Structure formats: C-alpha cells, structure tokens
Amino acid sequence: MMGSLLASLRTPRGFVTVMLLLVFVVLPALTEAFDERYLLSVGTRIVIWSIAAVSLNMILGYGGLVSFGHAVFFGIGGYAVGILSASGVQSGWLQWPVAIAASALWAAIVGALSLRTRGVYFIMITLAFAQLVYYVSAGLAAYGGDDGLNISRSRFPDLIDLRDKASFYWLCLFLLCATLWFCSRFANSRFGAVLRGTKSNELRMTALGFPVFRYRLVGFVIAGAFGGLAGVLLANEGAYISPAMMSWVKSGDLIVMVVLGGMGTLFGPIYGAIAFFALEESLKPLMDLGHKGWGEYWQIVFGPMLVLVALYAKGGIDSLLGRHHD
Amino acid sequence: MTEPLLTTRRLVKRFGGLLATDSVSIDVRPGEIHALIGPNGAGKTTLVSQITGNLAPDSGAIHFAGRDITRLPTHARVQLGLARSFQITSVFREFTAIQNVAIAILAHAGHSFRFLGDVRKDRALRDPAWHGLAAVGLDQRGGVLASALSHGEQRQLEIAMALAGDPKLLLLDEPMAGMGAEESQAMIGFLRALKGKRAMLLIEHDMDAVFQLADRITVLVYGRAIASGTPEEIRANPEVRQAYLGEEVA
Numbered sequence: 001m002m003g004s005l006l007a008s009l010r011t012p013r014g015f016v017t018v019m020l021l022l023v024f025v026v027l028p029a030l031t032e033a034f035d036e037r038y039l040l041s042v043g044t045r046i047v048i049w050s051i052a053a054v055s056l057n058m059i060l061g062y063g064g065l066v067s068f069g070h071a072v073f074f075g076i077g078g079y080a081v082g083i084l085s086a087s088g089v090q091s092g093w094l095q096w097p098v099a100i101a102a103s104a105l106w107a108a109i110v111g112a113l114s115l116r117t118r119g120v121y122f123i124m125i126t127l128a129f130a131q132l133v134y135y136v137s138a139g140l141a142a143y144g145g146d147d148g149l150n151i152s153r154s155r156f157p158d159l160i161d162l163r164d165k166a167s168f169y170w171l172c173l174f175l176l177c178a179t180l181w182f183c184s185r186f187a188n189s190r191f192g193a194v195l196r197g198t199k200s201n202e203l204r205m206t207a208l209g210f211p212v213f214r215y216r217l218v219g220f221v222i223a224g225a226f227g228g229l230a231g232v233l234l235a236n237e238g239a240y241i242s243p244a245m246m247s248w249v250k251s252g253d254l255i256v257m258v259v260l261g262g263m264g265t266l267f268g269p270i271y272g273a274i275a276f277f278a279l280e281e282s283l284k285p286l287m288d289l290g291h292k293g294w295g296e297y298w299q300i301v302f303g304p305m306l307v308l309v310a311l312y313a314k315g316g317i318d319s320l321l322g323r324h325h326d
Numbered sequence: 327m328t329e330p331l332l333t334t335r336r337l338v339k340r341f342g343g344l345l346a347t348d349s350v351s352i353d354v355r356p357g358e359i360h361a362l363i364g365p366n367g368a369g370k371t372t373l374v375s376q377i378t379g380n381l382a383p384d385s386g387a388i389h390f391a392g393r394d395i396t397r398l399p400t401h402a403r404v405q406l407g408l409a410r411s412f413q414i415t416s417v418f419r420e421f422t423a424i425q426n427v428a429i430a431i432l433a434h435a436g437h438s439f440r441f442l443g444d445v446r447k448d449r450a451l452r453d454p455a456w457h458g459l460a461a462v463g464l465d466q467r468g469g470v471l472a473s474a475l476s477h478g479e480q481r482q483l484e485i486a487m488a489l490a491g492d493p494k495l496l497l498l499d500e501p502m503a504g505m506g507a508e509e510s511q512a513m514i515g516f517l518r519a520l521k522g523k524r525a526m527l528l529i530e531h532d533m534d535a536v537f538q539l540a541d542r543i544t545v546l547v548y549g550r551a552i553a554s555g556t557p558e559e560i561r562a563n564p565e566v567r568q569a570y571l572g573e574e575v576a
Binding site (some may be wrong): 193194 | 378401402405412416420421425429432443445446449490
C-alpha cells in the first residue's frame with residue numbers, strides 16, 4: 001500500500017493528486033496562521049463547487065449528456081434548506097435528506113422528459129427547466145424574491161457547528177472525498193460501464209438489448225442528488241440563498257470546470273474547479289493593476305484560455321498529467 | 327414443418343409517396359440461414375429496421391418465438407433473442423476488444439443497476455467474454471482497443487458481440503462488407519459452422535457468400551418480395567434473373 005503510494009508519487013498525476021490533497025488538508029491551518037479567513041471561504045467554495053462538478057461529470061463525462069441546467073440543483077438543495085429553515089425546521093438531519101430527495105425528484109422529472117431528446121434539444125430543455133425553477137424562485141416573495149434570503153445554518157446539535165468556518169470546511173472536504181469515492185466506484189461498476197457505453201455508441205447499446213433511457217435516467221437522478229448536496233452546502237456556506245445560485249451562468253461555469261479539468265476523469269472536475277477559481281481570483285487583481293476596474297472583465301482573458309484548451313488539450317488539465325494506466 | 331422462429335406478415339412501410347416495404351411476408355425457421363437479397367434501394371434496410379424495432383411498420387405484424395413483437399421496443403426484442411450485427415461496423419471504439427464483448431454479455435446478465443462492484447474484476451463477465459472472443463478467433467487481441475483492430479477483426483468482434491447473449495436469431499447486415507477475399511472466406515466458414523445452431527437472416531451483396539450459405543433466399547425488388555425459395559429455385563427463376571441477377575449468375 002505504502003509502496004504503491006510512493007510509486008504513484010513519481011508519476012505527474014500521482015504527484016499532483018497527492019499535493020492537491022496536502023493543500024486541501026493544510027489550508028485551514030495556513031489561513032489561520034496568516035490570518036487570511038477570506039481564503040478559507042474561497043477554499044470552502046472550491047470544495048463545494050468541486051462536489052457539483054464531480055456530480056455533473058457523472059452524466060456529462062461518463063454519460064456524454066450535456067446538461068445545461070446543473071446549477072438548478074444548487075438552487076433546489078439551497079432553497080429546500082432555506083425554506084425549511086424559515087419555516088422553523090432547523091435540524092440538518094431533516095433538512096439535508098429532504099433537500100437531496102427534492103433534487104433527486106426534480107432530476108427524475110427533468111430527466112424523464114429531456115432524455116427523450118438528443119443533442120442541442122437536450123441542452124435546450126435542461127436549460128429551460130433550470131430557468132423555470134430560477135424564475136419561480138425569483139417570484140417567491142416570501143423568501144426574498146430576486147434579492148434572496150438570509151437563512152440560519154442547519155443545526156447538528158452535539159455533532160458539528162456549521163457556523164465555525166474551519167469545521168464547515170472539514171465537513172465539505174469530507175463530503176467531497178465521499179463523493180469522489182462513490183464516483184470512482186460508480187465509474188468502474190456495471191452501471192458505469194453501461195453509461196460509458198451509451199456515451200460511446202447509443203445505437204449499439206440499444207441493439208445489444210440495453211434500455212438506454214432507463215440507465216440514463218438513473219444516472220441523471222444520481223447526479224442531481226449529489227448536485228443537491230452541493231446546493232445544501234452552498235446555502236450553508238454563506239447562510240444565504242438567492243435565485244443567482246442557479247442562474248444559467250452557474251450551469252455554464254460547471255460545464256466549463258468539467259471540460260477544463262477533463263471530462264470522464266475522476267479528478268478532472270476538481271482540477272477544473274480549482275483552475276476556475278484560481279484564475280478568477282488572480283486575473284481580477286492582476287487586471288485591476290493594469291487599470292482600475294478592468295478586473296471586472298477577467299473573462300476576456302479567461303475566454304481565450306478556454307478556447308485554447310478546447311483546441312489543443314481535448315482531455316483538459318487531466319490529459320496534461322500523462323496517460324492513465326489501469 | 328417446424329414452426330418458424332420469425333415471421334413478418336404483410337408488412338407495409340411508406341415514406342411519403344414511396345412504398346418502401348410493400349406487403350412483405352417472410353419467415354425464418356430455427357437453425358436455417360435465410361438470405362435477403364435485392365438491388366440497392368430495394369428496401370432491405372427498411373425491412374430489417376422494422377424487424378429490429380428501429381422503424382415502426384404502417385401495417386402488418388412481426389412475430390418472433392411465438393410472440394407478437396410488432397410494437398416492442400428494440401431492447402426488449404434483443405432480450406427475447408433477436409440479435410443483430412451492423413452493416414457499418416459499430417463497435418465501441420474506445421473500449422478494448424474484451425470490454426466490447428463483456429458489455430454485450432452484460433446486456434444479458436440481468437439488470438446492471440449495480441453501482442459499486444468493479445466490472446473489470448467481474449469474473450461472471452470476463453470468463454464468458456474471453457470465451458466469446460475465442461469463438462471468433464480474436465482471443466489473442468483481447469487487450470487491443472477496438473479502434474486499433476483491422477477492419478476484418480472489427481467485423482469479427484461485431485459478430486462476437488451479437489452472439490454474446492446466445493441469441494435465437496442473428497440478423498446479419500452485410501457481414502462481409504468491406505472485407506478482402508480472404509477475410510470473406512474466413513467469415514463464410516465461421517457462419518457455416520454456426521449454421522444449424524442458430525437461425526440467421528442474412529443481408530448480403532456478395533452473391534458467392536449468399537449461394538454458399540443460404541438455405542433459402544428471398545428477393546426484394548422495389549419493396550416487394552418477388553420470389554422466395556432455395557438457392558436453386560432462385561437461380562432458375564426467370565423473374566429474378568431479369569429483375570436482379572442479370573448476367574451475374576448466368
């Protein structure tokens with residue numbers, strides 16, 4: 001075990017993965033030591049977005065389904081927590097399962113309708129359903145409408161206090177690891193093999209006797225459930241919910257993270273999420289240095305970088321780390 | 327006479343004004359090779375698509391293994407034992423040869439809603455998959471990506487995948503397409519060895535292959551089955567000679 005770990009350190013991929021893990025683990029201590037609380041909050045958001053990106057990767061990367069509405073699960077997970085909290089249900093033990101079940105249910109409904117279409121139509125329908133929820137949430141005057149709503153964080157008495165930034169970070173990191181563990185098993189399971197087959201050649205899968213629709217639907221629901229988990233965490237991170245959580249821009253960002261990091265790879269979405277946030281956080285001040293106010297347009301630089309990745313690094317960041325050997 | 331395995335009864339399929347399938351009734355008996363021939367545009371692919379369930383007929387009925395399957399979706403027909411190979415090679419290019427066969431076996435191993443076990447270590451798949459590869463003579467190439475196999479090998483892999491579920495009927499859509507003479511002969515030998523064990527509906531342009539393999543032949547012209555019979559009867563049929571075979575078999 002130890003030997004194989006050391007051996008994997010010698011490959012670029014193994015080295016980067018171990019270093020990444022190390023950074024995630026020492027981040028709370030570092031930010032504490034340098035009194036940079038803001039960085040821990042950025043770290044927490046990176047971890048939460050990573051969970052969402054990994055969940056999107058389950059259908060986008062392994063299943064080839066370009067869902068352009070995945071951020072809706074941020075919203076459903078978040079609003080489930082927020083609405084329950086505003087109605088006096090504070091217990092996380094109740095809030096979280098309800099939020100995840102609501103996300104899974106919505107994924108089942110959207111999937112049952114959208115998975116009958118292909119290509120651009122699938123993209124448009126998933127987007128349309130996400131926009132539907134977005135506008136409904138913006139119309140919920142009782143929950144802040146467009147402006148959103150400050151909520152109190154989920155309570156887990158005698159277990160963990162989510163108001164403590166470091167504790168919350170550790171919880172998010174633990175859940176990211178759990179999500180990754182599931183995804184690694186999922187990808188190589190019978191179900192994962194079927195899903196990858198439908199990505200590679202749908203017609204052939206049908207001709208082999210697979211009810212492709214059912215497998216895709218189940219994959220869609222699983223991805224939605226994990227997306228809902230990320231939404232629960234996001235709402236608790238800022239103690240705030242708003243329709244902006246699920247704007248179509250956020251759905252686009254998630255796709256960017258998965259594609260940038262490497263579709264259909266285990267760690268790719270995390271590389272993508274880190275790169276996305278790192279570039280956002282560094283390009284803004286860099287461009288502000290050039291001229292005050294330019295930082296707002298950081299995507300002018302980010303966009304061409306994406307184009308370069310799409311043109312020259314098809315497998316994303318993951319492919320730059322060398323070949324997989326399994 | 328044995329009960330036919332597959333029958334189509336007066337199938338009709340129209341595309342706008344074009345009558346692509348004009349009241350076609352054919353049957354395939356257990357263990358026999360029934361060849362479907364006809365010039366380009368005769369409606370062979372349209373007929374096959376209705377049998378596989380990719381197209382719905384406008385009228386008529388399809389029975390398979392004693393059941394009416396006219397309205398059954400494709401995957402359910404396959405589960406009943408109606409397997410097909412494709413005219414254009416349709417393997418999973420980014421999977422290895424052995425993974426291609428394994429996934430075909432998976433299709434018949436009950437449901438695959440299993441999320442945690444490692445499919446690569448699944449002996450219930452690996453052993454029969456190697457067996458299936460060996461049956462078509464590809465066992466030396468199991469670890470090779472399907473995209474790296476030669477055209478002929480991909481066709482063999484295609485057959486191994488179609489055979490994976492131990493089907494009652496094999497629908498072979500031009501299995502010899504694009505093959506060299508030597509590869510074709512090997513494929514003919516392989517199909518001949520299968521003959522009697524499972525029924526086959528063979529769509530093929532290679533007349534040598536058809537007359538070597540088929541027990542019965544149906545000739546399709548402009549969507550109509552103009553003749554059906556043994557290779558000798560078809561060879562002797564003046565209408566067929568005029569409509570299709572021309573000088574080729576003279």
